[in-house]
Each structure stands twice: as C-alpha cells, then as structure tokens.
Amino acid sequence: MALRLYNTLTCRVEEFIPGGEKKDKIEDYPPVTIYSCGPTVYSYAHIGNFRTFLFNDLLRRYLKFRGFRLNHAMNITDIDDKTIAGARNEKISLRNFTGRFTGIFFENLKMLNAEDVEHVPRATESVDSMIDILTRLHEKGFIYTKEGSLYFSIEKFHAYGKLCRLDRSGIKTGLRYDTDEYEKDDVRDFALWKAEDDPDVSWDTPFGRGRPGWHIECSAMIRKIFRGTIDMHTGGVDLIFPHHENEIAQSEAAYGDKFVRHWVHVEHLLVDGAKMSKSKGNFYVLADLLEKGYSPRSIRYLLISAHYKKQMNFTLTGLEQAGQALARIDNFTARLKDRFSSPEDCKELRECIEVFYKNFTDSVDDDINISMGIGAFFDFIHAVNSLIDGDRLSAKDAAGVMDVLRDIDRVFGFIFFPGETKSSLDEKEIERLVNERNSAKEKKNFTEADTIRDSLLKEGIILEDTKSGTRWKLKK
RNA sequence: GGCGUCGUACCCAAACGGCUAAGGGGAAGGUCUGCAAAACCUUUAUUUACCGGUUCGAGUCCGGUCGACGCCUCCA
Incomplete structure (x- = not known):
C-alpha cells in the first residue's frame, strides 16, 4: 500500500x-x-x-x-x-x-x-x-x-x-x-x-x-x-x-x-469545547501544564492521538487518560525486562509482529490515521502479554519485542524505555533492597517486607512480584 | 450574510456502503498473589443527535430539523 x-x-x-x-x-x-x-x-x-x-x-x-x-x-x-x-x-x-x-x-x-x-x-x-x-x-x-x-x-x-x-x-x-x-x-x-x-x-x-x-x-x-x-x-x-x-x-x-x-x-x-482565550481561563502554554504535574509525554500522546483533520477538544481529563494509556505501555516495557524461561522461540510471536506491522502501516498510510495505528499497537501489546502469561517467550523473543518497540517509537516518540532511569537511588541499591525484602518474605516476615516496599515507594519506585521474581519500575 | 466541518458508549476516539460498530480511559466480576501491584479472562453501543429518503444492504450517500465548531480579519 x-x-x-x-x-x-x-x-x-x-x-x-x-x-x-x-x-x-x-x-x-x-x-x-x-x-x-x-x-x-x-x-x-x-x-x-x-x-x-x-x-x-x-x-x-x-x-x-x-x-x-x-x-x-x-x-x-x-x-x-x-x-x-x-x-x-x-x-x-x-x-x-x-x-x-x-x-x-x-x-x-x-x-x-x-x-x-x-x-x-x-x-x-x-x-x-x-x-x-x-x-x-x-x-x-x-x-x-x-x-x-x-x-x-x-x-x-x-x-x-x-x-x-x-x-x-x-x-x-x-x-x-x-x-x-x-x-x-x-x-x-x-x-x-x-x-x-x-x-x-x-x-x-x-x-x-x-x-x-x-x-x-x-x-x-x-x-x-x-x-x-x-x-x-x-x-x-x-x-x-x-x-x-x-x-x-x-x-x-x-x-x-x-x-x-x-x-x-x-x-x-x-x-473545554471552545476556542482558547485568556478571559475564559482555558489558555494553556506548555509550562502551565507541566506546573500542574502533567508530563510532556502525556501531552504529546494526547495531541497526536486524534486525526489531524478533526477539531480536537483538549481537556485535563483527556490528559489524565493519556497518562493512563502510557502507563499501560510502561507496564509492558517493564515486563519485558523480566526473566523469560521458555527454551524455544515462539512462532506465534513472529505472527503477532507481522500482523502488527501490517495493521500499523495500513492504518497510518491512510491519511495518517494514527488513532487506528495506536489501536493496532495496543492489540499487539495485548497479544504479547497473553503470550508472556502463557510462558511462551524466550529471552530472545523478549529482546525482539523490545526491538519492535524501539522501531515503532521512531514514529510515536512517546514510549519510555527503562534503564534510562533518573532515580536518586542507584540500581544496585534498589536490587539490594529487593533481595532483602524477598528474603524477609521467605521468612514470612511480611511486616519487614512491606516496610521495604513502602520506603522504595517513597523514592518513586514500585515493586511488583511475579512468578519469575520481583520487578521494579519508576512511579509516574 | 457567504463558505465549510462535525455530532459514535460514562469520558477520549477509529470505522474510505457490506462479516458480531477498532483501540484507550473508567467501572464491575473472576484468575494469580501473604497482601498489594501488574497481567490475563469476562462484562460495559441490537446501535451511531433527531426525522424522512435512496439501496438487496447506511454510522457511512441524499433532503430536512436541532446542536457544536471553524474560515471569510492577525492567528497553528
């Protein structure tokens, strides 16, 4: 096409x-x-x-x-x-x-x-x-x-x-x-x-x-x-x-x-359904939104996500929803860092990737229908999540999915890639605390485990326990 | 006044006349889990502002009504 x-x-x-x-x-x-x-x-x-x-x-x-x-x-x-x-x-x-x-x-x-x-x-x-x-x-x-x-x-x-x-x-x-x-x-x-x-x-x-x-x-x-x-x-x-x-x-x-x-x-x-004007108080520059705590990524996602030939109604609610959509993507990328145990490469994954690329380009080729392109992307995430749940992916598969994300982000420009962290704690310290908490959990000392989890949360780090271990991600 | 665009679920938003109207957010139930989070599964528009018409078939085409918006003036 x-x-x-x-x-x-x-x-x-x-x-x-x-x-x-x-x-x-x-x-x-x-x-x-x-x-x-x-x-x-x-x-x-x-x-x-x-x-x-x-x-x-x-x-x-x-x-x-x-x-x-x-x-x-x-x-x-x-x-x-x-x-x-x-x-x-x-x-x-x-x-x-x-x-x-x-x-x-x-x-x-x-x-x-x-x-x-x-x-x-x-x-x-x-x-x-x-x-x-x-x-x-x-x-x-x-x-x-x-x-x-x-x-x-x-x-x-x-x-x-x-x-x-x-x-x-x-x-x-x-x-x-x-x-x-x-x-x-x-x-x-x-x-x-x-x-x-x-x-x-x-x-x-x-x-x-x-x-x-x-x-x-x-x-x-x-x-x-x-x-x-x-x-x-x-x-x-x-x-x-x-x-x-x-x-x-x-x-x-x-x-x-x-x-x-x-x-x-x-x-x-x-x-808010009307032309921006200072008297209506609905006039925003970028700094206004950043001050309110919205991320530039959310703003980018929202402003890009609707078709360019349609008037778009900007609201703060919409920005929050955009942030949630990004969080879903972030959870996905965080998940790809987990350990993948399947010894064999997954054939279905290759199909998923092919279908995604086809749907994505067919959509965006059609007068930049990015809404549909993003829809195809979420379908892809959903499909891969299901494969992960079924223990179907090898380490190589997971790396392959990461490559797809990097590739597609050349267009989107709103995907966050973990590893580029800016937390006050360094990664080794986080790993150490995670291990400490896990040994506390093994001893069924849940009070201590929760204390560690809470203290990390205060540093902006969220822990998630999975079958293959504990992973952490940055709070948005 | 002239020209034009749009009106899809609780919110945002696709669908270029034809299988059960994408996707995201939100909500509800379930699985997993010490708990939590995440993920997965299920549910959430018999219907596309309203009224007619064309067609075997319409959210999509035509006419009308209501409503929102834009350009005609500096403006992304």
Whole structure:
C-alpha cells in the first residue's frame, strides 16, 4: 500500500508522490521537500500551536519510517507587527526579543520529543530572496505602489482562489472588511512590502526601504532553500486563507512553476469545547501544564492521538487518560525486562509482529490515521502479554519485542524505555533492597517486607512480584 | 450574510456502503498473589443527535430539523 494524504488543493485524498513522478520503490524517490509554517515568535506558543507542530513531527517521522528521505524546513517568523510591537514594548532590539521566544519554542519542542528538522530559516535572513520575488513580480506587472508600500494585484493573477473551498466572490463581499482602513485598489490585494516606519527594522530594496509583508516571507524562504516546486506545505487550517492563497499567488506569478504539490492543513484544537482565550481561563502554554504535574509525554500522546483533520477538544481529563494509556505501555516495557524461561522461540510471536506491522502501516498510510495505528499497537501489546502469561517467550523473543518497540517509537516518540532511569537511588541499591525484602518474605516476615516496599515507594519506585521474581519500575 | 466541518458508549476516539460498530480511559466480576501491584479472562453501543429518503444492504450517500465548531480579519 502507498501513503495517501488529503490535499487541500484538490479536496481529496491522494497518493503522496515526492517529485511528482511515481516510482516502484520508496528508496527511489528524491528526498521529500516539506515546508511547515512555523511560529511567529512574539510570545509563548500555546498547546494549540503544538498540536500542529507535533503533527508535522508525526508526519516527518512516519515518512522516515516508511523509507522516504527528508528535506524539511520550518520557518521562524521573526518580523511582523507583533514582534516589532513586542520589542518596542520591552525597549529591546527585535533580535533579542525574538531570540528569546525562539529559544523557548525550541526548548518546548524538544521537551515534547519533536525531532529537529533539516532547515530552520528566519524571515530576517531571507530578505535577498524577497527582493528577488519583488523584482520578478514588478517586471511582470503584478505590483502597484501606494504610499511607499508594494501591493500584489489579485486581478492580474487569474488562478487566485484555487486553494480548496475558496469562493472569490465570497471574499470580496465579506461583511467584516473595513475597506476604509486600507489604501488598496481591491480589498483582496495584499501587502508584499511595507513602507519604512522604523529605521531599526528596515531593509533596502530597489523599491525603497521598508519591511516585508507576512506572506512573502514564506515564499522567499521556500525559494531560497528549495529553488523550485516543493512536495508538501503544512500548517494550521487558519492559514489556508489568506496566507497560503497569497503564497501561491506571489510565488507562481513570480516564477511560473507550480509552487506546492501537496497542501496539508491541521485542524484547530479547542479547549473545554471552545476556542482558547485568556478571559475564559482555558489558555494553556506548555509550562502551565507541566506546573500542574502533567508530563510532556502525556501531552504529546494526547495531541497526536486524534486525526489531524478533526477539531480536537483538549481537556485535563483527556490528559489524565493519556497518562493512563502510557502507563499501560510502561507496564509492558517493564515486563519485558523480566526473566523469560521458555527454551524455544515462539512462532506465534513472529505472527503477532507481522500482523502488527501490517495493521500499523495500513492504518497510518491512510491519511495518517494514527488513532487506528495506536489501536493496532495496543492489540499487539495485548497479544504479547497473553503470550508472556502463557510462558511462551524466550529471552530472545523478549529482546525482539523490545526491538519492535524501539522501531515503532521512531514514529510515536512517546514510549519510555527503562534503564534510562533518573532515580536518586542507584540500581544496585534498589536490587539490594529487593533481595532483602524477598528474603524477609521467605521468612514470612511480611511486616519487614512491606516496610521495604513502602520506603522504595517513597523514592518513586514500585515493586511488583511475579512468578519469575520481583520487578521494579519508576512511579509516574 | 457567504463558505465549510462535525455530532459514535460514562469520558477520549477509529470505522474510505457490506462479516458480531477498532483501540484507550473508567467501572464491575473472576484468575494469580501473604497482601498489594501488574497481567490475563469476562462484562460495559441490537446501535451511531433527531426525522424522512435512496439501496438487496447506511454510522457511512441524499433532503430536512436541532446542536457544536471553524474560515471569510492577525492567528497553528
């Protein structure tokens, strides 16, 4: 089966074909070129933002899992009205201001176990490419000037509105436009370059000093990194219009070739059934949730677990349930550390593994149906648990299952692997106490045994007695 | 006002017209165990907001009603 993805441009699920030319084997495809709209670094990113960014991460991890090579860029929007206003408020340079929030953003992503992407361009470092676009658009007559600002004339670009679900007439008659606010010929036109109003955040161009409009930044960074047509462009649904529509217009008008083959948009996250807002008190950034004691793993699991094209309702209850689901997985990995006595390798296990891989890839190949993929994973855990209960696994089998977990975690990124402990007690000390408790148990001195168990529990270590001995795990 | 999405059990969430509507959480009973925990087994939607229609067959398609949400404006 091939990977199929919904394309906003065509409004349907399509096979994903990097380079636009179908190959027999995935390895034969050129590296997948992806551009993901990144954050505007004027404040802390909230969990709604992270749903989108974690989807990008899931998508890239799955592409790699399936054998595609990647060339993935996510930009940092470090110049726009909000970053300028923020820097001005704090009376610091734009660079210092955006640098701080950029740093926090990447720390957050790391905590959520998102992989680094290949390119992280910044708008302020891509002005030369913007000038190239402006020059070409100017030569081709798509630009007009008003009071030192450059605007893109939509009338001149006939394909405008081709991104799915766009009705040109609807845009024009939108009720909430305040046309008086603009100096544009047509309300749908957009600013490519804004006239200088602050010498500290201005660049020279053949068309005068100023700063970029928002939309041109992405077009410029894409051109700079990838040169021509890219395979995939991702972002939140709110960017479809006008941001992505405008990117298509200016890029295709300037260069003539197709801008993006496959558009992928992630639905919004709601919190407690409503849009996040500070007044409602349902506005969360990552630090808020960590303070409440939730783990980044739970947050990652929850934000990833629902289908990306569906609005998702975020609740603290949901986070707790995600934590419980992870605990089930953790118990499984802890169990795989036990001693396995079966002398023979289990044939059924091999079947389980095959079935799991097939179900998993079939599911996720289908427009990243990760919910079903996770379902397949729990089916696998269940099946293996049953085999363990029946004393069917050899030590080699158990190691094989561990390999499967490591392999699949290249996609999930939320499985915890024991051995990477950070307890205050070291492992030898724990083993010693476990042995001490076991000899107490043999002497039927249960009071002493329970005392040891309780004291370990206080250190965050849970003991479990099994047929093959006592195992310990870290408390969540 | 225009365009669009969605409404599946106590909660979260799959199911691309066709065997008994995945999976996770929670709950209940059982097995194992000194106890506990974990795991395993069993149970928890004759039914998919509601009303009609198309079809041999619909959660899935069509029409209507109610409800939630999004875009049309800076926004992941």
